[in-house]
Amino acid sequence: MKFRIYRALARGVVLESIRRKDLWVVAILGFLIMMTAGVLGFFGIQGLQVFVKDLAVSVLGIFGTIVAVLTASRMIPEEIKQRTLYPLLARPITRFDLLVGKLIGATVVSWIAFLMLAALTALALASFHVGFEPIMLQYLLCKMLGLAVVCALSLALSLYMTPAAAATMSLIFAFGSGMVVHALTMSYSAASGPAQFAIKALNSVLPQFSLFDLGSRAANLHWAPVPLWVVLFLLGYAVVYSAAMTLLAWTKFRRQAL
Amino acid sequence: MKPGFWCAAAFALVGTLGWQSVNVAAITNPPVRIAGLDAHDNSASASLLGQFRTNISAWLWVHADLYLHNGVHMRPITDGESKAGVSVEDAAKDGKEKLHEESLVTVVPPANRDFRGIFGDVERSVSSWQDMHQHAHNEPEQCLPMYRLMTWLDPQFIEGWTTGAMVFARDRSPGGTNRSMEFLNEGLRANPDSVDLLTELGYMTYTRKKAPLDAIPWLEKARDLGFSHRDTLPENERSALENTYRWLALCYRDTDQPNEVRRVTTEGLKVFSDDKVLDSLLRHAGEKGGNGATVAEGLRTGN
Numbered sequence: 001m002k003f004r005i006y007r008a009l010a011r012g013v014v015l016e017s018i019r020r021k022d023l024w025v026v027a028i029l030g031f032l033i034m035m036t037a038g039v040l041g042f043f044g045i046q047g048l049q050v051f052v053k054d055l056a057v058s059v060l061g062i063f064g065t066i067v068a069v070l071t072a073s074r075m076i077p078e079e080i081k082q083r084t085l086y087p088l089l090a091r092p093i094t095r096f097d098l099l100v101g102k103l104i105g106a107t108v109v110s111w112i113a114f115l116m117l118a119a120l121t122a123l124a125l126a127s128f129h130v131g132f133e134p135i136m137l138q139y140l141l142c143k144m145l146g147l148a149v150v151c152a153l154s155l156a157l158s159l160y161m162t163p164a165a166a167a168t169m170s171l172i173f174a175f176g177s178g179m180v181v182h183a184l185t186m187s188y189s190a191a192s193g194p195a196q197f198a199i200k201a202l203n204s205v206l207p208q209f210s211l212f213d214l215g216s217r218a219a220n221l222h223w224a225p226v227p228l229w230v231v232l233f234l235l236g237y238a239v240v241y242s243a244a245m246t247l248l249a250w251t252k253f254r255r256q257a258l
Numbered sequence: 259m260k261p262g263f264w265c266a267a268a269f270a271l272v273g274t275l276g277w278q279s280v281n282v283a284a285i286t287n288p289p290v291r292i293a294g295l296d297a298h299d300n301s302a303s304a305s306l307l308g309q310f311r312t313n314i315s316a317w318l319w320v321h322a323d324l325y326l327h328n329g330v331h332m333r334p335i336t337d338g339e340s341k342a343g344v345s346v347e348d349a350a351k352d353g354k355e356k357l358h359e360e361s362l363v364t365v366v367p368p369a370n371r372d373f374r375g376i377f378g379d380v381e382r383s384v385s386s387w388q389d390m391h392q393h394a395h396n397e398p399e400q401c402l403p404m405y406r407l408m409t410w411l412d413p414q415f416i417e418g419w420t421t422g423a424m425v426f427a428r429d430r431s432p433g434g435t436n437r438s439m440e441f442l443n444e445g446l447r448a449n450p451d452s453v454d455l456l457t458e459l460g461y462m463t464y465t466r467k468k469a470p471l472d473a474i475p476w477l478e479k480a481r482d483l484g485f486s487h488r489d490t491l492p493e494n495e496r497s498a499l500e501n502t503y504r505w506l507a508l509c510y511r512d513t514d515q516p517n518e519v520r521r522v523t524t525e526g527l528k529v530f531s532d533d534k535v536l537d538s539l540l541r542h543a544g545e546k547g548g549n550g551a552t553v554a555e556g557l558r559t560g561n
Contacts, residue, residue: 216386220329
């Protein structure tokens with residue numbers, strides 16, 4: 001029963017994304033990737049294969065994250081603003097169901113966009129005879145898990161702040177949390193006892209987006225695929241963190257006057 | 259009038275302006291860089307384009323280093339880590355030119371220095387991480403196109419030219435030396451006043467071609483340029499000037515010109531008063547049969 005509700009809500013998000021031509025933007029970005037690849041081809045990429053692959057996974061990660069953030073951070077605020085939320089909530093669904101369905105929809109949209117970009121990038125690289133190793137499949141899988149976490153975070157933030165602020169904060173978390181974690185790791189040993197406790201606490205609640213990025217292994221040469229336990233851990237982490245963000249969003253949304 | 263007409267007219271106007279604006283060019287870094295932010299002060303768009311090129315070039319520089327380590331991110335060791343006894347993850351001695359300073363550690367720490375537990379374990383698994391003690395480098399030739407690209411984007415990026423030349427020079431055959439010198443000469447055409455490039459050319463001529471007499475003109479030009487700008491030289495050029503004096507003094511020593519050794523070392527010590535190598539060379543210049551080999555070894559090891 002719930003599955004049908006979630007499917008219907010998610011389908012609505014995907015259709016809305018198509019109606020708003022978000023995926024067209026992705027297609028245009030993909031076209032730009034092809035154009036850039038054409039420029040590289042003009043100069044010749046003999047010896048630049050690693051650089052081109054690195055550039056490709058970076059572009060995929062950046063654009064995929066941007067699409068995920070922009071899709072997830074504006075769903076609920078726009079439903080409220082356009083008053084389309086009322087007929088939705090008039091149906092026999094709870095507010096929690098609505099959040100879960102929307103989150104699934106945003107995740108699916110970001111996955112579609114990501115896979116479209118990945119296909120276009122693969123096409124561009126194939127035209128230069130640049131191939132990836134099998135670890136690329138793991139990269140795609142883990143990145144998709146990471147995009148689900150990005151969507152959950154953006155959705156939660158969008159209920160506590162304006163859509164623009166939520167999108168900005170989400171992008172800061174998505175691209176900055178890795179740097180913060182590395183800074184914490186560097187400073188931990190030199191920190192005092194209380195500071196070490198604070199560092200550990202901060203590290204545990206920060207979204208660990210960098211764990212989902214196998215880009216450097218995929219781009220560089222001869223790195224083995226990651227063990228299965230790592231992929232399972234990432235799956236578990238994505239589920240737990242997304243659930244925590246959804247609960248955080250629900251805490252606010254269930255009492256929100258509409 | 260129809261919109262198409264106005265579009266065509268606008269394109270024609272822009273085309274005419276563009277055709278005649280032969281003096282409009284991107285402004286990049288000056289050949290001899292000043293320390294701190296470079297000023298691109300003639301026009302905002304040229305400034306932006308210049309900075310864009312410089313930034314892309316610097317980005318390629320960072321990535322070239324990354325590819326040499328097969329994607330393993332490394333950083334300089336901190337003072338605190340040194341005091342705490344953290345060992346540097348230096349490169350294996352493979353008998354080739356050093357590609358970087360040997361005081362680096364991995365950005366992602368090993369398990370024994372990582373407080374994050376399983377998060378740390380997962381990051382070491384998903385990122386391109388490995389224990390880098392006595393690490394090997396990828397074949398630097400892989401990165402040569404990147405040095406080509408970065409120096410094409412920013413011909414005033416001296417480190418791009420010198421490091422690219424060093425990568426060529428890792429091939430110690432005459433062919434590798436010639437390719438290295440060709441690359442340096444190409445850089446010199448774009449940066450005729452660079453002390454660093456002139457010194458590198460002198461160094462290659464002296465150490466690889468074993469031709470001190472041919473190296474002297476390069477090094478004398480570098481010395482002349484560096485000494486006249488000694489108060490405004492940026493750090494990398496100043497460091498190159500110190501080497502200029504050392505190599506020049508060695509060239510004069512090897513060609514049996516003690517008076518020139520004294521002149522060069524005396525001038526060098528005016529600029530770099532605490533340079534032990536120059537001091538030693540000056541002392542030996544006054545002693546018949548001084549132990550030049552020891553001095554040269556000191557210079558090579560930087561002690």
